[in-house]
Amino acid sequence: MKEGKAAPIYIDPKGEDYAGLRRAAGSFAADVHLVTGTQPDICSETCKLDGTAVIAGSIGSNELIDRLIAEGTLDVSGIQGKRECYRIQMVERPVAGVEQALVIAGSDKRGTIYGIYSISERIGVSPWVYWADVVPEKQPLLAISASLLNITSKEPSVKYRGIFLNDDWPSLGSWVTQAFGDFNEEFYDKVFELILRLKGNYLWPAMWSAEFSLNGTSSPLANARHAEEYGIIMGTSHHEPLFRAGSEWQKVYHQYGTSNLWDFARNREAITAFWEDGIKRNGSFHNLITLGMRGEADSALEGSDRENIELLKDIILTQKALLKKYHLEHEPQILAVYKEVEKYWYGTAGVEGLKDWDVLNDVIILLADDNFGNLRKIPAARGQRRGAGWGMYYHFDYHGGPFSYEWVNTIPLEKVWEQMSMAFDYGIRDVWIVNVGDLKPMELPVSYFLDLAYDFEAWGTNAANRTGEYTKRWVEQQFGHTLEPGTVEGIAQILSGYTRMNGRRKPEIVTPATFSLLHYHEAGRVLKQAAELEQAADTFYALIAEQHKDAYYQLVYYPAAASANVVKMNIFAGLNRLYAERGSVLANTYANLVKDAIGRDQHLQKVYNHGISGGKWQGMMSSAHVGYVHWDAEGWKYPEVSTLAPVDGPLMIVDVEGTEQGYVSGTASLPAFTNLLKETYDITISNGGETGFEYQAECSADWIRLEQTRGWIDTGTTIQAAVDWDKLGLGEAASGEITLSGAGTAVRVKVAVDWTSLQDVPPMTFIEAHQVVSIEAEHAMSRVSRSGVEWRIIGNYGRSLSSLKMFPDGVSFAQPEQAPYLEYRILVRQDGEYTLTAYIAPTNNLSPASGLKYAVSLDNGTPVAADALPVGYEGGNHDHEPWCRAVMDNIHTSVTSHELAKGLHTLRFYGLDAGLVLQKLVLSAAPLPYSYLGPEESFYTGHAGH
Known part of the structure; x- marks a missing residue:
C-alpha cells in the first residue's frame, strides 16, 4: 500500500481453488484495513490491475502465475510437487499496467x-485477531522487509494437523447459540479461518448436540461445503464413523427401521443404511474417514474381548465395502485406538488383536493419550514405518473419569513438548489432533500444538527448552509492539506460571486439604506463589495499553488470576478449618478471606462473560471449576467455612514454622524446632477472644534473638525468632526456650540448633536434616551417558523445579550396567535403613510389555531395581486406582530401601525404560508426613543459593 491506496488482490476466477482463495483474500483485506484503515479490492480481472498488486494462486490453478513460472520469472522449484507450501516473491511488470x-x-x-x-x-x-480480539499496531504505510518478501516455505512436518471442539457445553455452546444461533456456517467460518491462520488443516467438529452436516443455515450441508471451499479436511471423532455425527442416530433411526439400538450385532441393516446415507451425503468432500464403532454416547462395546474384536472386524469390513461401493476405497481412512479399543488392537492372552490384520494396512491408526496428556501406547520399532502411518489424539480438555477438566489450560507447554516430541520420534507423523474443549481459553497451547506439528524441526526434539522462547514470541505476537522487553518476559512468565500451577493439580480438584498446612510450610509456600502470580497479572494489566486490555484479559489475566484465586480460596478454607478446630479466632479471618475469594471468582467470570469486548463473549466462561465431588461437575460447590463466636480465651501459639505440630495453649510446650543453618522462624500467636491483649516474650539464652519482645495480639500476630550466630559460636549445638506470656497464661517454645560440620565435605553434597535428604533431579553431581543415550534437563517441567529424561527417545535397557545414570552425593547423619522415594512424571507404559523401570545403587553396590508402575497398571482406565492417583497428583512415586552407615555416600540412579522422566529424589530415615509436593530441597554444599 502507498499514498493511501491499497494494492488490489488478484485471484483467478477460473481456478479450481477460487472460492477458498476468495474467502482468504477477503479476510486478508480486512486485516489490511484493520492495520491501515484502507481496504484492498479483490480483483478477478488482470485488465483492472495497475501500479502495484498482490497476485495469489496455486500452481496449475492460476493462469497468470503459471505464465510467470513458464517464463522463468517466478521460481517455484522449492515447492512444486510438495504439500501445503508457498513461495512469496516480488515480480516486476508481471502483466500490462502493473x-x-x-x-x-x-x-x-x-x-x-x-x-x-x-x-x-x-x-x-x-x-x-477474532478469537481473542487482538488489536494490531496501526500503520499508515505498510513497509515489509525485502527479505520477508522472498520466501519459500517448508513442507509441514505432520500431514494432518487439527483440533477437536468437544465438551462444548455449557461454555462454547452457550456462546455459539447467543452469537450465531447454532453451530452453523457463520460460526464455522471463524473456526476454519483460525485453523488456516495457525497452519492447520483438519477439524473434528462439535458433536454433543450439534450435527455438522445438518446445522447449516443457508442449507443443511453449508458447514461441509464451506469447509471444502476453505480447504479444511473434515473428520469425525473416534466414535462417529462414516461422516455421521454421534447425535444423529437417535434422531433419524426411524428412517432405517423400528429399533433405536446402536448395536451392530443386533441392528446391522439399519446401522449399515445409516452409514450409507452418510457416504452419499459427505463422500464428495475431502475427508479423513473414520472407521470402527464404539457404544452409544462414546461408551465401550458390550461384549467380551473376543466378541468385540470379531464384531469390530465385521463392522470394518462392512464399512470398507460401503466405501468401495461409492468409489471411496482409496480415500484416506482412520481407526482410533482409543480407551478399550487399545486392547482390541493389541489383543489379549487368548485373542489375537487387530494390529496384524491386513485389512487395516491402508488405514491410519490413531493412537491416543490417557485423556490427561500422557501417551498410552506407541508403535513398536518394526511398526513405526507402516505404510498408512500413525496418528495421535491428544487432550487439553476432558469430560470423564476420574474427573473432568474443562475450564482453563492445565497442560504446560513443556509437557506437550515432551510427550508429542516423543510421539514424533516414534514415527507418529500422519495425524495430530487435540481435544481443545471450548477452544477458549486454550489459545496458547493450541498455537503451540499446531506450530509444533507444522515445524517440528524448529520446535521439536532438537529444540529442547525452547518453550519459554516460544511463549515470549507468542506474547510479542499479541501485544509486543506496545510493550517493553521486560514486560514481554513478565507476561510470558505469568502464562508459564499459571499453567505450571494448574499442571501440578487441576483446579477442579484442589481442595482445602490438598496442600499440607502442617508440614514443610507447604500451604504457605503455595499461597505465596499464587499471590505473586495474581499480583503480577494485575501489574501487567496496568501496563497494557487500553486497546489491548480485552485481549490481555482473555489470553493472560483471567486464566492466571482466576486459577491463582482458586488455589488461594482452598488454602484459606483449609486454614479456616484448622484454626476453628484450635479455637483461634484466626478462623474468622480466613472465613472472610474465603468469602472474598468466592466473590472474586464470580466477579472475574462475570467480567469475562459480560464486561470485555463489549459483551462479545457472553456465556463463554461458564464451566464449573471448583470443588468437584464426582467425576463431572455435578454437585460442585465452593468451600464451606466455619466461624467462631469470640470468647475470652488463653494465649495460644497456632503455628510455628518448621514444626510438624503448630498448636499450644496454656503452659504446655511445643517440641523443639530445628533446621540446619536456618536463620529465622515465624511464630504465629493468637487468642480466642473478641478483643486482643498485650503479650511479652523472653528467651532463656542470649543467642535467641526476637524481632520484638512486647506487642499486642488481636486475632493473630507473627513474631520472628532468629539465631544470633555471633553469640552462639560456629559449630556449637545449643538449645533454649522462648516464653510468651499474656492474659494470665504462658506458653513455651523449645528452640534447638543442631550443627553438622561441613569441614572436608566435598561440593554438591546434600546434607540430611530432620531425617530427610531431598534432591531436585537436575542437581546431579554428574550425568553419565551410555550406549549413545544421555540424560537431558527439561527446564520448568514438573511439580517443582525441572525434570531429567533420557534421549534419544525409545531406548530401554535390560541391565543397569548398560544404562545411563545420574550420580548424587549425600551425607547422612545416622546409621540405619533409609527409604528412597523417586518422584517420576505420570508417564504410562509405552508398550504392553514395558513399565517405567529404574535402578538405584549406593557406593557402587548392587543396584536395586524398581518399577514406578505397579503390576497390571492400566493407563487411561478410570477404574484403575493407581492410574487415577497418578493423573490427579501428576506424579508417580516409587520407593526402594537401603541400609546406610553415617557419613558420605554416592547414589546412582539408572534409567531402564524409555519414557521415564525423573523430577525429584527424597531419602528418608523415617516415614514422610503428608505433603502434596514432598519436602523442599535440602541444603547442599558449593551452591550459593543455599
Whole structure:
C-alpha cells in the first residue's frame, strides 16, 4: 500500500481453488484495513490491475502465475510437487499496467492460503485477531522487509494437523447459540479461518448436540461445503464413523427401521443404511474417514474381548465395502485406538488383536493419550514405518473419569513438548489432533500444538527448552509492539506460571486439604506463589495499553488470576478449618478471606462473560471449576467455612514454622524446632477472644534473638525468632526456650540448633536434616551417558523445579550396567535403613510389555531395581486406582530401601525404560508426613543459593 491506496488482490476466477482463495483474500483485506484503515479490492480481472498488486494462486490453478513460472520469472522449484507450501516473491511488470506485484504462489490451495495469512502476520495481525480480539499496531504505510518478501516455505512436518471442539457445553455452546444461533456456517467460518491462520488443516467438529452436516443455515450441508471451499479436511471423532455425527442416530433411526439400538450385532441393516446415507451425503468432500464403532454416547462395546474384536472386524469390513461401493476405497481412512479399543488392537492372552490384520494396512491408526496428556501406547520399532502411518489424539480438555477438566489450560507447554516430541520420534507423523474443549481459553497451547506439528524441526526434539522462547514470541505476537522487553518476559512468565500451577493439580480438584498446612510450610509456600502470580497479572494489566486490555484479559489475566484465586480460596478454607478446630479466632479471618475469594471468582467470570469486548463473549466462561465431588461437575460447590463466636480465651501459639505440630495453649510446650543453618522462624500467636491483649516474650539464652519482645495480639500476630550466630559460636549445638506470656497464661517454645560440620565435605553434597535428604533431579553431581543415550534437563517441567529424561527417545535397557545414570552425593547423619522415594512424571507404559523401570545403587553396590508402575497398571482406565492417583497428583512415586552407615555416600540412579522422566529424589530415615509436593530441597554444599 502507498499514498493511501491499497494494492488490489488478484485471484483467478477460473481456478479450481477460487472460492477458498476468495474467502482468504477477503479476510486478508480486512486485516489490511484493520492495520491501515484502507481496504484492498479483490480483483478477478488482470485488465483492472495497475501500479502495484498482490497476485495469489496455486500452481496449475492460476493462469497468470503459471505464465510467470513458464517464463522463468517466478521460481517455484522449492515447492512444486510438495504439500501445503508457498513461495512469496516480488515480480516486476508481471502483466500490462502493473509495475510490480507481490506474488503468493502455493503448491496447492492450502499452501496459497498459508502464504496469504503469512503476510497478515508480517503486518502485525495475530491469528487470534477474532478469537481473542487482538488489536494490531496501526500503520499508515505498510513497509515489509525485502527479505520477508522472498520466501519459500517448508513442507509441514505432520500431514494432518487439527483440533477437536468437544465438551462444548455449557461454555462454547452457550456462546455459539447467543452469537450465531447454532453451530452453523457463520460460526464455522471463524473456526476454519483460525485453523488456516495457525497452519492447520483438519477439524473434528462439535458433536454433543450439534450435527455438522445438518446445522447449516443457508442449507443443511453449508458447514461441509464451506469447509471444502476453505480447504479444511473434515473428520469425525473416534466414535462417529462414516461422516455421521454421534447425535444423529437417535434422531433419524426411524428412517432405517423400528429399533433405536446402536448395536451392530443386533441392528446391522439399519446401522449399515445409516452409514450409507452418510457416504452419499459427505463422500464428495475431502475427508479423513473414520472407521470402527464404539457404544452409544462414546461408551465401550458390550461384549467380551473376543466378541468385540470379531464384531469390530465385521463392522470394518462392512464399512470398507460401503466405501468401495461409492468409489471411496482409496480415500484416506482412520481407526482410533482409543480407551478399550487399545486392547482390541493389541489383543489379549487368548485373542489375537487387530494390529496384524491386513485389512487395516491402508488405514491410519490413531493412537491416543490417557485423556490427561500422557501417551498410552506407541508403535513398536518394526511398526513405526507402516505404510498408512500413525496418528495421535491428544487432550487439553476432558469430560470423564476420574474427573473432568474443562475450564482453563492445565497442560504446560513443556509437557506437550515432551510427550508429542516423543510421539514424533516414534514415527507418529500422519495425524495430530487435540481435544481443545471450548477452544477458549486454550489459545496458547493450541498455537503451540499446531506450530509444533507444522515445524517440528524448529520446535521439536532438537529444540529442547525452547518453550519459554516460544511463549515470549507468542506474547510479542499479541501485544509486543506496545510493550517493553521486560514486560514481554513478565507476561510470558505469568502464562508459564499459571499453567505450571494448574499442571501440578487441576483446579477442579484442589481442595482445602490438598496442600499440607502442617508440614514443610507447604500451604504457605503455595499461597505465596499464587499471590505473586495474581499480583503480577494485575501489574501487567496496568501496563497494557487500553486497546489491548480485552485481549490481555482473555489470553493472560483471567486464566492466571482466576486459577491463582482458586488455589488461594482452598488454602484459606483449609486454614479456616484448622484454626476453628484450635479455637483461634484466626478462623474468622480466613472465613472472610474465603468469602472474598468466592466473590472474586464470580466477579472475574462475570467480567469475562459480560464486561470485555463489549459483551462479545457472553456465556463463554461458564464451566464449573471448583470443588468437584464426582467425576463431572455435578454437585460442585465452593468451600464451606466455619466461624467462631469470640470468647475470652488463653494465649495460644497456632503455628510455628518448621514444626510438624503448630498448636499450644496454656503452659504446655511445643517440641523443639530445628533446621540446619536456618536463620529465622515465624511464630504465629493468637487468642480466642473478641478483643486482643498485650503479650511479652523472653528467651532463656542470649543467642535467641526476637524481632520484638512486647506487642499486642488481636486475632493473630507473627513474631520472628532468629539465631544470633555471633553469640552462639560456629559449630556449637545449643538449645533454649522462648516464653510468651499474656492474659494470665504462658506458653513455651523449645528452640534447638543442631550443627553438622561441613569441614572436608566435598561440593554438591546434600546434607540430611530432620531425617530427610531431598534432591531436585537436575542437581546431579554428574550425568553419565551410555550406549549413545544421555540424560537431558527439561527446564520448568514438573511439580517443582525441572525434570531429567533420557534421549534419544525409545531406548530401554535390560541391565543397569548398560544404562545411563545420574550420580548424587549425600551425607547422612545416622546409621540405619533409609527409604528412597523417586518422584517420576505420570508417564504410562509405552508398550504392553514395558513399565517405567529404574535402578538405584549406593557406593557402587548392587543396584536395586524398581518399577514406578505397579503390576497390571492400566493407563487411561478410570477404574484403575493407581492410574487415577497418578493423573490427579501428576506424579508417580516409587520407593526402594537401603541400609546406610553415617557419613558420605554416592547414589546412582539408572534409567531402564524409555519414557521415564525423573523430577525429584527424597531419602528418608523415617516415614514422610503428608505433603502434596514432598519436602523442599535440602541444603547442599558449593551452591550459593543455599
